[in-house]
Amino acid sequence: MTEPRPDALPSAPSGTPPAATSGAPSGAATERGNAAPSSEVGAMFDDIARVYDPMNLLSSVFQEPRWRRRRVAMTGLGPGGRALDVATGTGKVAADLHDRVGPTGQVLGVDLSAGMIDVARRQFADRTGLGFQVGDALALPTESAAFDAATIAFGMRNLPDYRLGFAEMARSVRPGGRVLCLEIARPRSRSARFLRWWFDRIVPLIGRLAGQGSAYGYLVRSVQAYPAPDRIAEIMREAGLADVTWQGMSGGIVTIHVGIVPPPEP
Numbered sequence: 106m107t108e109p110r111p112d113a114l115p116s117a118p119s120g121t122p123p124a125a126t127s128g129a130p131s132g133a134a135t136e137r138g139n140a141a142p143s144s145e146v147g148a149m150f151d152d153i154a155r156v157y158d159p160m161n162l163l164s165s166v167f168q169e170p171r172w173r174r175r176r177v178a179m180t181g182l183g184p185g186g187r188a189l190d191v192a193t194g195t196g197k198v199a200a201d202l203h204d205r206v207g208p209t210g211q212v213l214g215v216d217l218s219a220g221m222i223d224v225a226r227r228q229f230a231d232r233t234g235l236g237f238q239v240g241d242a243l244a245l246p247t248e249s250a251a252f253d254a255a256t257i258a259f260g261m262r263n264l265p266d267y268r269l270g271f272a273e274m275a276r277s278v279r280p281g282g283r284v285l286c287l288e289i290a291r292p293r294s295r296s297a298r299f300l301r302w303w304f305d306r307i308v309p310l311i312g313r314l315a316g317q318g319s320a321y322g323y324l325v326r327s328v329q330a331y332p333a334p335d336r337i338a339e340i341m342r343e344a345g346l347a348d349v350t351w352q353g354m355s356g357g358i359v360t361i362h363v364g365i366v367p368p369p370e371p
C-alpha cells in the first residue's frame with residue numbers, strides 16, 4: 106500500500122539540533138522545520154498520550170473544539186468522502202471528519218506516536234470507516250491521490266521539514282482536493298494577548314503540575330519560532346499547492362491555511 110515519497114524535496118534542516126532539556130527534545134522551530142529528531146518527538150508524545158486530551162482543552166482555554174469544527178467544515182467534504190488526518194494524535198479531528206463523511210466514507214488518522222494511536226483506536230473502536238495507523242508525516246503510508254482532503258492540526262510545527270510535510274499531504278490528495286493546516290500563531294493583536302500569555306506562562310505550569318513539565322515546555326518552544334502565516338502560505342506553494350489562503354481565529358492565535366491540489370502537469 107505504501108508508495109515511496111518524492112525524493113526531489115530537500116530533507117531535514119542541517120546542523121546539530123539544540124540539546125534536549127529535562128528529558129524532552131528542544132523543539133525549537135526553524136524556518137525549515139523543527140530541529141528536534143522525530144524519534145525523540147514521537148517518544149515524548151508517547152509519554153503524554155494519556156493526559157493529552159484534558160491538557161489540550163486547558164491549553165487552548167477550551168477553544169480547541171471550536172477550532173477543530175471550523176477546520177472540518179472547511180474541508181469541502183460530504184457524505185462518502187475520503188479524508189486523511191496527519192499527526193492525528195488521539196484522533197479527535199479524524200472522528201469529526203468521520204462524522205462529516207458518514208458511515209459510507211473513509212477516514213485514516215496517521216501519527217508517529219504508537220501511544221497516541223493506541224488511545225485513538227480505543228476511543229473510536231466502534232466506528233466503521235475510521236482507521237488509525239502509526240506512520241511518519243514525512244513518508245505517509247498512503248497511495249497517491251487516494252483522499253479528497255488531508256488535514257493536520259497542531260502537528261506541522263513538530264515536523265523537521267514543513268515543505269516535505271505539505272508535499273506528502275498534497276501527494277495523498279486527488280487533484281482539486283484540499284490540504285488544510287491548523288496551527289498556533291503568534292499575533293501581536295490586543296485580543297490575542299491573553300491567549301499568548303496563557304500559552305507561554307500558564308501551559309508550562311499546568312504541564313509541570315501534571316508531571317509533564319518538560320514535554321509542555323517543548324510544546325511552547327515549538328511555537329516560538331514557527332514561521333509567520335505568510336511564510337507558511339509560501340511553503341505550501343513551494344510544496345505544489347495552489348490557491349493558498351489563510352485566516353486567523355481567536356484574535357489570530359490560531360491560523361487555518363487551505364491549499365488546493367492542482368491538476369497534474371501535462
Ligand SMILES: C[S@@+](CC[C@H](N)C(=O)[O-])C[C@H]1O[C@@H](n2cnc3c(N)ncnc32)[C@H](O)[C@@H]1O
Pocket residue numbers: 143146147150161191192193194195196197198215216217218221240241242243257258259260263264265
Ligand atoms: C500537538 S499534537 C496534535 C494532535 C492532534 N492533531 C490534535 O489536534 O489534538 C502533535 C502530534 O503530532 C505527532 N507527530 C509529531 N511528529 C510527527 C511526524 N513526523 N509524523 C506524524 N506525526 C507526528 C505527535 O505524535 C502528536 O500526536
